[in-house]
Amino acid sequence: MSEQHALQQALQQAGERLGCDKVIPHGYHVHYARHLLHWWHQPLRLLEIGIGGEDRELGGASLNMWHQVFEQAELYGLDIYPKQALDRPRLQTFVIDQGDPAALREFARQHGPFDVIIDDGSHRRSDQLASLFNLIEHVRPGGYYILEDYFTAYWPVYDGSTLARDFLDTPVRWLKQTIDIININNLLSEQVRRQVPNWKIDALHVYPGIAFIGKSHHSPPSEIPNEHFLLNQIELDELRYGIYKQLFFTHSRDPMQHLEALLEIKKWVDASIQTADEALKPKSS
Template sequence: MALYDLFLNNAGRPIHKSGHYFFAYERHFSRYVGQPVNFLEIGAGNGGSSQMWKRWLGPLARIVTLDINEVCRQYADEQVHVRIGDQSDEGFLQSVIDEFGAFDAVLDDGSHHMQHVTASFDYLYPRIASTGVYMIEDMHTAYWPDYGGGRGDPRSMVERFKGYLDELNAEHVRDHSVTPSDFTRSTVAMTAYDSILVFERAPLINKAMKMIGDQTLRVNY
């Protein structure tokens, strides 16, 4: 795992990550390695992670990092762009989109508070690239009341994720208790890991059911 190697051998600015996250990172973000990707990182930390993403994704990657702490401006370089603002502020988020365009990938490693996580997702997810990936990490905090979460608490992003599973499959709900939405039509996959939630978009999702082959060989049960 090349990204994990970069993490383990980091001698620059500190990077604070759980080891098992790298399986998810490589699984969902490896498609962008060596490609001209527009990558949004919410939460600058100590500046080490943006350098890790730059080294892994390559010279065609543009890394945009958001943080509320002015000191994070020092982490900017020729590929890393730092913007200071509140991740739950729609006006701020729109200004970032206006400046850099739609993002191909978003990694929310920001405050981890539910009100911020959900606000960022609600605004950004419909506005990322039609083939984009949206990942939220450190979602163990969704179970912590002091972060606005708790098991069964509707404010929790994990609880919302469970509801989005129904919305993903809304076209199959026969009692019409869930209505197909833009989320239904644009989301091709959702993946949950310990502490990580991932949403993947697609511009076309072919759901037509077909039977292919010699119909004379069909067996009716």
């Protein structure tokens, strides 16, 4: 049996016994076994947002699973409800609201950095984004920031939307933007590069329900071959889309603002394509 499969089985057995929903019903242990294998039997600093049980029960199923399976792990759990009854050697819990940037930064300053941060808290988009933006820099190179149940971004009960999914600022929008961030050194203009947060990431693994954002050891490479190509491409981009630059910038700050303007752009793009098609049609004599 491969090491990865052995870890998967260890997580499954512990998770089922402890009633951890990462195993049943979600099946996330398969992906955890793939990405966390490196730390099995090695020191691991893992922070999980959302301990479980809310104010009704103690919870702690996943922290208990990590504790049992990763025998050298130092575990940290955050929740809005006190969970100190779970504390023991290698496991500490803290009462912190994941939507509170100042509290998160202070916590990370005191206890970070981490190899792995898992967001399995409120699943509300403003909380998830506050945690992502304030904690990702506290993940070590080679480690992961993990978003569980990101599909809640499509559901109004968690402040998400299916209809407005491309206009709301949600974790799913940021998972899509992660591709721009990984390519930060292939973006042409300095002005655009400044708008993209440099999270120092080089991988994105998206599975149904769970996504792993990988922190890089090195600055992501640039494929821009030379200065001449760069200037030429900036000029071409400006010629084609420069008149809409301010609009694009405003849209990337707040995608909801510009639905109307996007419709205008669509009309303009469709009209240009049609004009180009007309010009290519053979002339009848």
